[in-house]
Amino acid sequence: MYSATKQVLARPFANMQPQSRQALGLLVLAAALLLFPFYHANDADIASMANAAAYVTLALGLNIVVGFAGLLDLGYAAFFAIGVYFYGVLTAYQVMPEWSGYWGPLAAMGLVEKINQGGPDLVHFTLSFWLALPAAALVTAAFGVLFGAPTLRLRGDYLAIVTLGFGEIVPIVFRNADSVTNGAAGLNGVASPTLFGFDFGVDATPYYYVGLFLVALLIYVSIRLRDGRVGRAWMAIREDETAASTMGVDLVKYKLLAFAIGAGFAGMTGVYYVAILQTATPDMFNFNVSAMLLVMVVLGGMGSVWGVVLGAFLLQIMQSWLLPDLNWALHGIGAAVGNDWLQTVDMVKTTQLIFGLILVFMMLFRREGLIPATRKTPPLDMQQQAAQVQRGGFVGMEKIGHWELRSGNALEVKDVTVKFGGLTALNKINIVVPEGGVVAVIGPNGSGKSTLFNVITGLVRADGGSILFQGAELLGLAPHTILEKGVARTFQNIRLFPNLTVLENVLIGQHARLKTGPIGAVLQSPAGKAEEKRARQWAVDIIGLFGNRLTPRLGQTVLGLSYANRRRVEIARALASQPKILLLDEPTAGMNPNETLELAEQIKSLHELGLTILLIEHKLDVVTRLAQNVIVLDHGEKIAEGPADVVRQDEEVLRAYLGRAGRDHVAAMAAKAAEAAAAEGPGHA
Amino acid sequence: MTAYDLALQQLINGFSLGSMYALLALGFTLVYGILELINFSHFNVFMVGSFVAFYVLEGFGVVGQNTIMTGLPLVGVLLAALAVTMLVTGGIGVGIERLLLRPLRAVKGPAAMILTIGVSYVLFNIVILGAGADSKNFPNPLPPIVFTFENAVLRMREILIWVISLLLMGGLTYFVGYTKLGKAMRATAQDPEAARMMGIDVDRVIMMAFFLGSALAGAGGMIFGLYYNYTSFIIGFSAGLRAFTAAVLGGIGNVPGAMLGGLLIGLIEAYSGAFIATAWTDVIIFSLLVLVLVFRPNGLLGRMAPNKS
Numbered sequence: 003m004y005s006a007t008k009q010v011l012a013r014p015f016a017n018m019q020p021q022s023r024q025a026l027g028l029l030v031l032a033a034a035l036l037l038f039p040f041y042h043a044n045d046a047d048i049a050s051m052a053n054a055a056a057y058v059t060l061a062l063g064l065n066i067v068v069g070f071a072g073l074l075d076l077g078y079a080a081f082f083a084i085g086v087y088f089y090g091v092l093t094a095y096q097v098m099p100e101w102s103g104y105w106g107p108l109a110a111m112g113l114v115e116k117i118n119q120g121g122p123d124l125v126h127f128t129l130s131f132w133l134a135l136p137a138a139a140l141v142t143a144a145f146g147v148l149f150g151a152p153t154l155r156l157r158g159d160y161l162a163i164v165t166l167g168f169g170e171i172v173p174i175v176f177r178n179a180d181s182v183t184n185g186a187a188g189l190n191g192v193a194s195p196t197l198f199g200f201d202f203g204v205d206a207t208p209y210y211y212v213g214l215f216l217v218a219l220l221i222y223v224s225i226r227l228r229d230g231r232v233g234r235a236w237m238a239i240r241e242d243e244t245a246a247s248t249m250g251v252d253l254v255k256y257k258l259l260a261f262a263i264g265a266g267f268a269g270m271t272g273v274y275y276v277a278i279l280q281t282a283t284p285d286m287f288n289f290n291v292s293a294m295l296l297v298m299v300v301l302g303g304m305g306s307v308w309g310v311v312l313g314a315f316l317l318q319i320m321q322s323w324l325l326p327d328l329n330w331a332l333h334g335i336g337a338a339v340g341n342d343w344l345q346t347v348d349m350v351k352t353t354q355l356i357f358g359l360i361l362v363f364m365m366l367f368r369r370e371g372l373i374p375a376t377r378k379t380p381p382l383d384m385q386q387q388a389a390q391v392q393r394g395g396f397v398g399m400e401k402i403g404h405w406e407l408r409s410g411n412a413l414e415v416k417d418v419t420v421k422f423g424g425l426t427a428l429n430k431i432n433i434v435v436p437e438g439g440v441v442a443v444i445g446p447n448g449s450g451k452s453t454l455f456n457v458i459t460g461l462v463r464a465d466g467g468s469i470l471f472q473g474a475e476l477l478g479l480a481p482h483t484i485l486e487k488g489v490a491r492t493f494q495n496i497r498l499f500p501n502l503t504v505l506e507n508v509l510i511g512q513h514a515r516l517k518t519g520p521i522g523a524v525l526q527s528p529a530g531k532a533e534e535k536r537a538r539q540w541a542v543d544i545i546g547l548f549g550n551r552l553t554p555r556l557g558q559t560v561l562g563l564s565y566a567n568r569r570r571v572e573i574a575r576a577l578a579s580q581p582k583i584l585l586l587d588e589p590t591a592g593m594n595p596n597e598t599l600e601l602a603e604q605i606k607s608l609h610e611l612g613l614t615i616l617l618i619e620h621k622l623d624v625v626t627r628l629a630q631n632v633i634v635l636d637h638g639e640k641i642a643e644g645p646a647d648v649v650r651q652d653e654e655v656l657r658a659y660l661g662r663a664g665r666d667h668v669a670a671m672a673a674k675a676a677e678a679a680a681a682e683g684p685g686h687a
Numbered sequence: 688m689t690a691y692d693l694a695l696q697q698l699i700n701g702f703s704l705g706s707m708y709a710l711l712a713l714g715f716t717l718v719y720g721i722l723e724l725i726n727f728s729h730f731n732v733f734m735v736g737s738f739v740a741f742y743v744l745e746g747f748g749v750v751g752q753n754t755i756m757t758g759l760p761l762v763g764v765l766l767a768a769l770a771v772t773m774l775v776t777g778g779i780g781v782g783i784e785r786l787l788l789r790p791l792r793a794v795k796g797p798a799a800m801i802l803t804i805g806v807s808y809v810l811f812n813i814v815i816l817g818a819g820a821d822s823k824n825f826p827n828p829l830p831p832i833v834f835t836f837e838n839a840v841l842r843m844r845e846i847l848i849w850v851i852s853l854l855l856m857g858g859l860t861y862f863v864g865y866t867k868l869g870k871a872m873r874a875t876a877q878d879p880e881a882a883r884m885m886g887i888d889v890d891r892v893i894m895m896a897f898f899l900g901s902a903l904a905g906a907g908g909m910i911f912g913l914y915y916n917y918t919s920f921i922i923g924f925s926a927g928l929r930a931f932t933a934a935v936l937g938g939i940g941n942v943p944g945a946m947l948g949g950l951l952i953g954l955i956e957a958y959s960g961a962f963i964a965t966a967w968t969d970v971i972i973f974s975l976l977v978l979v980l981v982f983r984p985n986g987l988l989g990r991m992a993p994n995k996s
Contacts, residue, residue, distance in 0.1 A: 072796075074801075153981075158797060159724070163935075167932075167974075178964075355809060358806065358812060359809060360805070365799070365805065
């Protein structure tokens with residue numbers, strides 16, 4: 003039935019491009035909303051719509067913090083309150099200092115006026131609504147940074163509770179600071195906006211259009227941010243902070259940016275909201291508001307712009323139309339059947355119960371929300387899935403150019419010591435990686451190999467020593483700065499951004515090489531657009547290096563990729579950052595012999611292009627094939643160094659890997675083999 | 688009343704409030720220690736406990752502050768109210784864990800925490816719809832015996848609150864420290880995976896943590912009523928936040944830490960209310976929470992469970 007109807011209705015649109023179909027849909031929706039006051043001239047309903055617009059914009063702001071950046075903010079209503087009080091205090095008759103000549107210039111600008119209520123002349127603030135919108139956005143953004151700053155180092159769940167605390171503190175401050183805010187009694191007589199001499203007054207329609215404009219604006223801003231470098235950085239933080247920072251994302255900057263922009267949305271909405279109500283009390287901004295906004299975001303789909311719009315709209319409509327209508331219907335039925343309870347029941351009182359149930363059921367059964375942020379991509383057909391095994395290195399390497407040849411040492415690790423409590427993970431380690439060279443680090447599990455990578459990339463602090471990269475000290479730098487200098491890495495236990503696509507993962511690798519900030523993203527500057535286009539092409543080229551392993555899967559989330567393909571994406575992500583040295587942590591772990599050989603040859607081809615490589619690897623044939631120099635770690639000490647075949651014979655190395663008995667066994671076997679070889683004569687190796 | 692008298696009086700009040708926060712903080716800490724989950728439903732499990740105690744006491748015919756009992760009937764009524772309250776809230780806790788949180792245990796991210804916010808809301812609104820939005824006059828059958836020290840008064844209710852709290856906290860300390868299940872609980876908090884491989888029934892341990900935590904919250908809810916002489920649907924939020932602060936202050940996951948943190952928060956509330964202003968109490972406590980989290984995230988006594996992220 004449903005599908006048949008859908009087919010009939012969809013027929014006229016079947017031949018349209020998906021983009022133009024979407025555009026047509028948007029156009030119809032926009033027209034319907036713009037004409038709403040004309041075909042539905044009910045002031046109360048238009049007021050409900052204007053009110054709903056406020057919650058849509060708030061939910062969009064919260065979505066930036068919670069949905070994009072993954073920072074669970076439970077005190078978001080605080081920023082809303084700040085916006086409300088910003089405009090309220092600066093237009094209502096709350097704060098009225100005594101008039102003096104200094105106010106003259108402000109009066110000339112129309113920001114204040116001189117009034118007299120009997121007694122001395124007083125200053126009445128008359129901030130324009132239109133000026134207040136952006137000004138409140140800036141002021142609340144500053145508060146966003148202020149509240150965000152102390153929470154940055156906290157884990158996600160602590161962040162939730164601290165923001166909850168801030169959400170409580172702000173209304174308390176507004177209540178207690180009654181000389182400025184009129185305390186618990188609330189603001190009164192907030193000015194209504196005027197436009198070219200027309201006073202908005204109490205009629206809902208003009209507010210409705212302002213609300214519509216704000217919704218459109220903030221949807222646009224959200225989408226622009228989401229689809230560019232800034233949004234990718236946020237989503238990278240949401241998916242895996244550590245990986246994001248090693249791929250060049252400045253965690254502090256981008257978390258604060260999310261807080262600031264999210265708060266700015268709320269501040270702007272606050273101005274709009276209080277202009278409609280023309281009054282506000284501190285109690286209007288309690289936890290229930292923050293929780294309701296969270297319900298809207300969760301219902302629509304965290305990180306999904308259209309989902310959040312839908313979620314906020316549905317819940318507002320439920321409160322202002324659906325439940326009252328339900329009341330009316332139930333009361334009617336009650337009167338008909340003579341049931342007292344039905345005649346008096348008030349469904350509006352169940353609103354918050356419904357909110358709670360929505361949270362519970364969405365979390366249990368549909369965590370991605372009504373309109374998920376990531377759509378499922380159709381599965382590949384058999385032909386696309388059949389891997390063409392690539393031998394002889396990468397394909398399409400001409401597209402990525404080669405590395406400039408330098409002389410000297412790329413990386414010098416000098417006397418580096420790392421201690422975890424009583425355990426010395428690395429003890430005065432010295433390692434040199436020459437420019438263009440391939441050095442392998444081997445050693446038993448727990449010997450300190452990954453700690454070495456972590457200390458080079460800034461994830462672990464050293465307790466002494468020095469790490470020079472092209473002559474500059476790396477110790478003490480943040481991971482993202484180390485990446486900017488050209489040190490990229492992969493992780494032993496793959497750390498991709500699981501819910502992002504292959505393309506997005508690789509694009510995040512380029513974060514440090516791109517420049518577009520939030521303003522550039524929103525304004526769509528030609529330079530920004532060109533940069534984004536280049537970035538996408540570069541990502542596609544890098545992904546293309548692996549032949550058809552990854553290219554058909556560009557739009558798939560990495561969650562669904564095979565283990566080997568995830569390793570490839572991680573290498574592609576690191577390569578996308580245009581590294582000068584690549585740190586590979588067991589790149590072939592978990593791969594079968596064919597895949598291992600394929601990858602080993604690919605790494606070799608990178609070396610041939612001039613890339614410097616530091617490699618951790620267990621498979622000795624890979625090490626032998628690739629590395630000019632092998633360093634052996636055991637219990638945090640360097641126990642041997644040299645060409646692969648020399649290291650393989652080293653007494654200490656054999657003992658570390660095989661123990662004393664094993665070493666003797668290997669020696670005996672070697673002696674036997676040598677005897678046999680001598681007996682058979684030359685020619686057999 | 689001199690400042691000295693006031694300080695003495697607030698010491699008494701602070702200890703009573705502190706015992707309540709400590710009982711509530713223990714529930715946060717038991718669950719967080721094992722699941723690393725901030726259980727927002729705990730806020731309103733506490734509130735529900737207060738209502739259960741209210742109805743049980745009224746069921747025994749104790750209404751308001753006018754029904755005075757003595758001797759065995761008094762002890763019997765109080766014990767029955769406490770036991771029923773703790774069983775009911777403990778059962779609610781187990782139900783939340785078993786039916787709602789267990790399916791989400793393998794899910795990463797904030798899903799489980801968001802779910803507990805939802806559960807908290809549901810409990811909150813069920814109470815509003817069922818019991819009404821007006822605050823209730825909480826029954827108190829204790830005889831009006833008053834001891835005075837200088838000008839500070841110590842009433843029977845304080846003694847009762849202290850006795851209940853001491854017994855419950857002593858019992859919990861014994862349970863966690865000296866019983867087999869308690870040892871299993873500590874092991875699970877350190878590493879659930881390893882505990883499971885050592886033959887510990889982790890599901891049972893988690894359920895036990897929810898039962899104990901929620902039962903203690905129920906006792907806390909009854910104490911709230913006895914202390915303030917009223918209860919209301921709204922009490923869970925601010926008491927819950929303060930108790931969570933207490934758990935963090937003591938070192939979340941740390942059982943003695945939660946008790947110490949609870950007492951400190953109770954004293955801070957009592958003294959800041961008396962010597963600064965009640966209106967700023969929440970601001971002071973939340974600022975403390977932020978400061979502790981930023982500068983000493985492991986709390987005063989340190990985290991007992993390692994960071995399992």
